[in-house]
Structure formats: structure tokens, C-alpha cells
Amino acid sequence: MSFKMENFEGFLHGSSSSSSLNLRNSHGYGEVEGERDNGILGLMAEMGVSAVKKNDLCINKGLGGTRGENEEKTDKTKKKGGNKKMRKARYAFQTRSQVDILDDGYRWRKYGQKAVKNNKFPRSYYRCTHQGCNVKKQVQRLTEDEGIVETTYEGMHSHPIQKISDNFEHILTQMQIYTSSF
């Protein structure tokens, strides 16, 4: 049960020949001066593809949920030295799948779900359950093609993968990578 094969049932069957699984860089992220496009490289390194792996995410705790009596809202995600706000690089996969939960080998805990505009399907927010790992991902099914789920990763894992999923590695080799505005 390392990798759910039924997840890619539609992918295996419905894939004609070209791009059944896409990867793209979310526009507006990862193009800040300090950020490099190592998010996907780190991710692919986890998958065992080939890449270097750094871990210089700007992790910030203490999110905007300080309601009630907890009032230490001092730093948050402030701008850095007069620069614009620095966001973490986010990388989105588009996977042809019948189910939303794509087991990529990590343990994820769902922490939210929101209905997004121009999309009839809700978006789910997940966080890596590994201690000290603040990698997040969000899963969203496309309205125009409900057979496609879009998984957006944010941050990099600073710990080894917890499950073996060589199938996913194989799929990664077939995956098209493109950076476009979307």
C-alpha cells in the first residue's frame, strides 16, 4: 500500500500519449531573488529522480490565527528589508486521477478545506505531519476536467521519505515540466 494504484487508474488507462501528468510552476512564486527553483528539485530528489536539495525555506509559524488572548502578532510574514513580501515557492502537479488523495510517500494531515471561486470543487489543505517539517500542499480538482486533480506543493521536506513509492518515480520520469503563467 505504498502507492495507491487506483489513484492512477485513470492515468494509466486514459493517458493517450502526451501529457497526462503535468507540472508547472505557480506564477508569482519562486521567482523572488532569494528563492531558487529548488523546490521541485528537492521534491524530485525525494522521489529519487535526480537533483540537489537545499533547505532554505522561510518558515514562519504563528499564523494569522491569533484570536482570543494570544496577542504576539509581531513578526508574521513581514517584508524583508524593504523588499516585497517573500513567498515560498509553490509547485503544482496536475494528475489525472479519480481520487483526490495522492499518496506521494509522506504523511499529510488535513488542516482545512475551502471552496474556491471558479471551481465547483473544494480545495483541501494538507500539512506534513513530520515534526519540524512545515511542508504544505493543497489538493484541488479542476472544474473544466474533473478527472484531473491539481496538487500544489509549498516548501521542501527536510526529512527522508516515509514510504517507498517507486511507481511515482516512474511516473515522474514521464511527467512534463513546464513553467508558465497561470
Add this chain to the structure above:
DNA sequence: CGGATTTGACCAGCGC
């Protein structure tokens, strides 16, 4: 019983 999920509320950013 402990960890994961659900779900409504809260908060911040942005556009008008």
C-alpha cells in the same frame, strides 16, 4: 484513547 479529519470562524491581502 490518540491521532486524523471535519467544519465554522477568524484573519490578512487585495480590489473597488
Add this chain to the structure above:
DNA sequence: GCGCTGGTCAAATCCG
């Protein structure tokens, strides 16, 4: 300034 929207928290609930 206000309302919309996306993102997150956290209490309640579920589930093994």
C-alpha cells in the same frame, strides 16, 4: 473603508 476571497486555526468529531 468595505467586502470578497484565500489561507489557517482549533474545537468538535470521527475512526483505528
